[in-house]
Amino acid sequence: MGKKPLLEFTDRGIYCDKGRFYIDPWKPVDDAVITHAHGDHAYPGNKHYLAHHFSKEVLFYRLGDIQLQTVAYGEKVVKNGVAISFHPAGHVIGSAQIRIAYQGEIWVVSGDYKVEDDGISTPFEPVRCHHFISECTFGMPVYKWKPQKEVFDDINKWWAGNLQNGAATVLVGYSLGKAQRILQNLDLSIGKVYTHGVIENTNDALRRNGIQLNPTERITPDTPKEEVRKGIVIAPPSSVGSPWMRRFQPYSFGYCSGWMAIRGAKKRRAADRGFVLSDHADWDGLITAIDASGCECMYLTHGYTATFTRYLNEIGYNAREVHTLYGDDEDPGMPEGPEFKDEPNVENSASKVHSSGENAGETGGPAL
Amino acid sequence: MKAFAQLFLALDETNKTNEKVKVLKDYFNSVPDSDKMHMLALFSGRKPKRQINATLVRNWAIEASHIPDWLFGESYQVVGDLAETMALLMPQTDNSSSKTLTEWIAEINALANKTEDEKKAWLLNSWAMLDSQERFVFNKLLTGSFRVGVSQSLVIKALSEISGINAAALTHRIMGNWLPETYQYAELIQEQGAADDISRPYPFFLAYPVQETSEKQRSAEELRTSLGNESDWQAEWKWDGIRAQLIKREGRIFIWSRGEDLATDKFPELHPFLNALPDGTVIDGEILSFRNGLPLPFNVLQTRIGRKNLNKKILEESPVAVIAYDCLEYEGEDIRTGTQVARRLILEKLQAATPFPEIFRISGLIAFSSWEELATIRERSRAMIAEGIMLKRKSAAYQVGRKRGDWWKWKIDPLSVDAVMIYAQKGHGRRADLYTDYTFAVWDGDKLVPFAKAYSGLTDQEINKVDYFVKRNTLEKFGPVRTVKPELVFEIGFEGINRSTRHKSGIALRFPRILRWRQDKPKEEADTLETLKALLGE
Numbered sequence: 021m022g023k024k025p026l027l028e029f030t031d032r033g034i035y036c037d038k039g040r041f042y043i044d045p046w047k048p049v050d051d052a053v054i055t056h057a058h059g060d061h062a063y064p065g066n067k068h069y070l071a072h073h074f075s076k077e078v079l080f081y082r083l084g085d086i087q088l089q090t091v092a093y094g095e096k097v098v099k100n101g102v103a104i105s106f107h108p109a110g111h112v113i114g115s116a117q118i119r120i121a122y123q124g125e126i127w128v129v130s131g132d133y134k135v136e137d138d139g140i141s142t143p144f145e146p147v148r149c150h151h152f153i154s155e156c157t158f159g160m161p162v163y164k165w166k167p168q169k170e171v172f173d174d175i176n177k178w179w180a181g182n183l184q185n186g187a188a189t190v191l192v193g194y195s196l197g198k199a200q201r202i203l204q205n206l207d208l209s210i211g212k213v214y215t216h217g218v219i220e221n222t223n224d225a226l227r228r229n230g231i232q233l234n235p236t237e238r239i240t241p242d243t244p245k246e247e248v249r250k251g252i253v254i255a256p257p258s259s260v261g262s263p264w265m266r267r268f269q270p271y272s273f274g275y276c277s278g279w280m281a282i283r284g285a286k287k288r289r290a291a292d293r294g295f296v297l298s299d300h301a302d303w304d305g306l307i308t309a310i311d312a313s314g315c316e317c318m319y320l321t322h323g324y325t326a327t328f329t330r331y332l333n334e335i336g337y338n339a340r341e342v343h344t345l346y347g348d349d350e351d352p353g354m355p356e357g358p359e360f361k362d363e364p365n366v367e368n369s370a371s372k373v374h375s376s377g378e379n380a381g382e383t384g385g386p387a388l
Numbered sequence: 389m390k391a392f393a394q395l396f397l398a399l400d401e402t403n404k405t406n407e408k409v410k411v412l413k414d415y416f417n418s419v420p421d422s423d424k425m426h427m428l429a430l431f432s433g434r435k436p437k438r439q440i441n442a443t444l445v446r447n448w449a450i451e452a453s454h455i456p457d458w459l460f461g462e463s464y465q466v467v468g469d470l471a472e473t474m475a476l477l478m479p480q481t482d483n484s485s486s487k488t489l490t491e492w493i494a495e496i497n498a499l500a501n502k503t504e505d506e507k508k509a510w511l512l513n514s515w516a517m518l519d520s521q522e523r524f525v526f527n528k529l530l531t532g533s534f535r536v537g538v539s540q541s542l543v544i545k546a547l548s549e550i551s552g553i554n555a556a557a558l559t560h561r562i563m564g565n566w567l568p569e570t571y572q573y574a575e576l577i578q579e580q581g582a583a584d585d586i587s588r589p590y591p592f593f594l595a596y597p598v599q600e601t602s603e604k605q606r607s608a609e610e611l612r613t614s615l616g617n618e619s620d621w622q623a624e625w626k627w628d629g630i631r632a633q634l635i636k637r638e639g640r641i642f643i644w645s646r647g648e649d650l651a652t653d654k655f656p657e658l659h660p661f662l663n664a665l666p667d668g669t670v671i672d673g674e675i676l677s678f679r680n681g682l683p684l685p686f687n688v689l690q691t692r693i694g695r696k697n698l699n700k701k702i703l704e705e706s707p708v709a710v711i712a713y714d715c716l717e718y719e720g721e722d723i724r725t726g727t728q729v730a731r732r733l734i735l736e737k738l739q740a741a742t743p744f745p746e747i748f749r750i751s752g753l754i755a756f757s758s759w760e761e762l763a764t765i766r767e768r769s770r771a772m773i774a775e776g777i778m779l780k781r782k783s784a785a786y787q788v789g790r791k792r793g794d795w796w797k798w799k800i801d802p803l804s805v806d807a808v809m810i811y812a813q814k815g816h817g818r819r820a821d822l823y824t825d826y827t828f829a830v831w832d833g834d835k836l837v838p839f840a841k842a843y844s845g846l847t848d849q850e851i852n853k854v855d856y857f858v859k860r861n862t863l864e865k866f867g868p869v870r871t872v873k874p875e876l877v878f879e880i881g882f883e884g885i886n887r888s889t890r891h892k893s894g895i896a897l898r899f900p901r902i903l904r905w906r907q908d909k910p911k912e913e914a915d916t917l918e919t920l921k922a923l924l925g926e
Contacts, residue, residue, distance in 0.1 A: 160462070160463055160466055161453070161455055161459060161463055161476075161477055162463045162466060162467055162473065162476040162477060164476070164480070281476070282466070282467050282468075282472070282476075282820060282821070283400065283467075283469065283472055283817075283818075284467070284468050284469065284816070284817050284818045284819065284820035284821070285820065285821065286400070287400075287537070287817070287818035288818050288819070288822075288848070290403060292401065292402060292403060292404075293401055324462075324466075327459065327462050330458075331456075331459055334456065
């Protein structure tokens with residue numbers, strides 16, 4: 021008789037029976053522990069939420085009036101005798117790996133993570149554990165990221181070139197995470213940063229949370245086009261090809277995503293420039309993180325799970341594939357998540373870009 | 389190689405025609421002349437001979453990447469391009485090669501006499517010398533799968549702008565047989581074309597479709613509005629064969645297919661009539677299988693395409709003839725700028741003089757007095773073993789490439805059936821990692837029988853939805869192929885249908901493609917094999 025595992029995979033999400041709580045549940049539950057505020061991890065409808073301090077305002081903005089408790093990294097919360105603590109995942113601001121400990125047994129749920137320091141999210145810290153539940157969005161050896169400095173050098177060069185050619189510059193990235201990472205790493209001596217309303221709403225929420233972000237200007241119908249042309253626009257994926265974007269004609273638009281590493285995927289998005297910039301760990305990053313956890317057993321939740329699991333087992337790890345509803349790269353047709361009513365025009369605008377983005381939130385989900 | 393890799397990258401980085409031309413000009417201006425000719429050869433489909441077979445390249449790449457074989461295979465599924473997969477999987481280097489494109493291609497060609505071990509040592513060493521972008525184009529050269537997102541006409545445009553030679557002349561000068569090793573750039577851009585290679589064909593003039601898709605029917609009235617007076621036009625049947633240019637110069641004969649393949653040896657039946665033509669004659673027409681003076685369907689001709697040896701049986705079963713419809717050179721003069729009518733008169737004169745009228749045929753003109761009448765005649769296309777009707781303006785010059793205005797093709801509507809998708813496979817290139825290639829089936833009693841594969845006709849949005857369905861409704865996986873729950877119904881269009889012993893269904897379709905997704909139809913309402921067979925018209 022094996023004893024019941026501390027965490028189990030249910031049709032509502034990852035569940036801790038001893039502690040009576042769920043982690044990132046996708047159906048409403050009483051007690052939800054949230055790794056980060058992206059739509060495919062923080063669903064509406066739960067009675068109680070536990071998240072990191074930095075996720076607070078974004079969660080309120082996205083989910084409305086919820087009952088939310090927030091904690092710092094490393095701080096311990098005990099539920100029914102089970103110890104829960106949050107540890108930096110480096111994915112986006114406020115993202116955490118959740119460590120769960122009970123009677124000497126330790127589990128870690130990674131949520132989404134990357135191992136490179138992006139200069140804005142608290143950098144990833146490996147957490148030793150017995151069981152590690154990991155994502156593997158980019159769990160294929162063809163995905164290997166360059167240091168972000170090289171990518172931003174390219175982006176800044178492209179921006180300066182557009183300026184010379186008299187074209188506006190539009191850089192597309194997901195509104196929570198990618199947008200701030202871009203904002204903090206652009207060379208602001210080139211020009212000013214303008215933002216799409218959906219992105220600026222997230223920026224505002226983060227600023228309310230005490231996060232220091234570089235200055236931005238929200239684009240409104242009154243923003244003069246000529247001024248925008250001198251700067252750079254950060255826009256969400258849903259705005260690509262929309263009338264909102266077309267009014268910047270002539271413009272060059274760049275797309276920041278890990279998927280840009282493959283020529284075919286880049287062409288599909290018909291972007292003028294594709295920048296390989298991801299908030300997920302690449303192949304080497306995943307293996308490093310898994311190794312650093314020192315775990316005996318690991319579970320791969322979303323991404324190229326079958327391939328990655330097989331490979332890990334071949335190189336001597338004990339890995340298992342698990343089905344969850346977290347953003348899945350094999351999921352370009354992922355149904356739309358709940359709409360955010362503050363920007364209906366953008367949500368409904370025709371989009372040339374087809375989702376198969378970094379996670380559900382980034383693409384099919386709400387374009388926050 | 390650096391410049392060539394950079395060219396590739398820069399072409400990838402823009403979707404705008406003007407910028408592509410600029411990138412091409414920058415490239416031409418920055419490389420030695422011999423590189424220009426090699427680039428032209430590659431971009432016009434003249435790839436270097438494959439010196440190492442693809443399996444060896446793949447195996448050595450796996451070795452260099454330090455990953456298991458199966459993982460390489462799965463990576464290829466995701467990337468959808470072998471050269472790119474290999475470039476992505478190898479350990480990154482900071483190296484970069486200063487060798488020119490010409491030097492690299494010379495090294496590749498020199499492999500012909502090397503042993504396998506020597507080839508391997510050369511390849512591993514070469515990979516180690518290149519950065520990842522260079523590796524990618526290098527792999528492209530090596531594997532001979534050279535497709536770039538830029539048309540030959542854009543390359544010609546750039547070349548024309550830097551050399552001052554007009555584009556049509558350049559297009560002509562890069563037709564036919566030439567080697568970048570011996571064809572000099574200086575020769576290519578001479579003011580007056582030098583004594584040209586006698587085998588060189590002219591660029592084909594291609595017709596524009598009257599209707600972009602089968603759904604957009606054009607009425608006689610619309611034809612009148614856009615094409616004007618009937619009397620300005622001549623009409624012919626649109627024959628379904630192999631488009632060819634037939635040359636007789638200085639006592640020698642050449643047959644070129646539209647893909648710019650020299651196909652002289654493939655059609656021995658045509659040699660007597662060509663030899664009988666006066667020197668300095670070039671004819672444009674269609675090669676078809678004929679029996680008893682009647683054209684046979686394309687699939688009969690297909691049996692001899694691609695055969696290395698034409699045995700007696702094949703020649704007997706599928707004898708060919710030419711239906712000529714234009715004359716581009718007469719008495720050694722390029723007469724392409726003359727009118728359609730004038731060229732037709734010369735063609736008729738040549739044909740009247742041939743001792744082989746059964747082999748050298750002429751495409752008859754269709755008499756019609758109104759667009760309405762022509763529309764009615766078009767309905768008979770299938771019975772004529774034709775694909776529709778060709779319209780040529782009587783005053784038309786013979787132009788270069790696909791030009792709107794003087795030559796139009798008015799194809800018949802495709803045949804169609806409603807079919808159920810049963811297998812799906814991932815696509816390549818821009819459709820990599822998406823299920824885009826489908827196999828369709830029709831009902832035979834209560835069983836679904838596969839009868840056609842198609843991978844075009846859906847919008848990107850529809851492809852995403854079908855892909856989502858496939859991933860959630862997979863019954864079985866056979867390597868890259870997934871058996872899918874039979875549920876989605878599509879209307880499949882095709883140009884022709886024939887019996888086939890090679891297919892389970894007993895039939896083979898010509899140009900099958902998806903016309904539309906019938907989201908309104910349940911699978912039970914898809915068509916039957918009986919319906920399909922009724923279309924055989926036997």
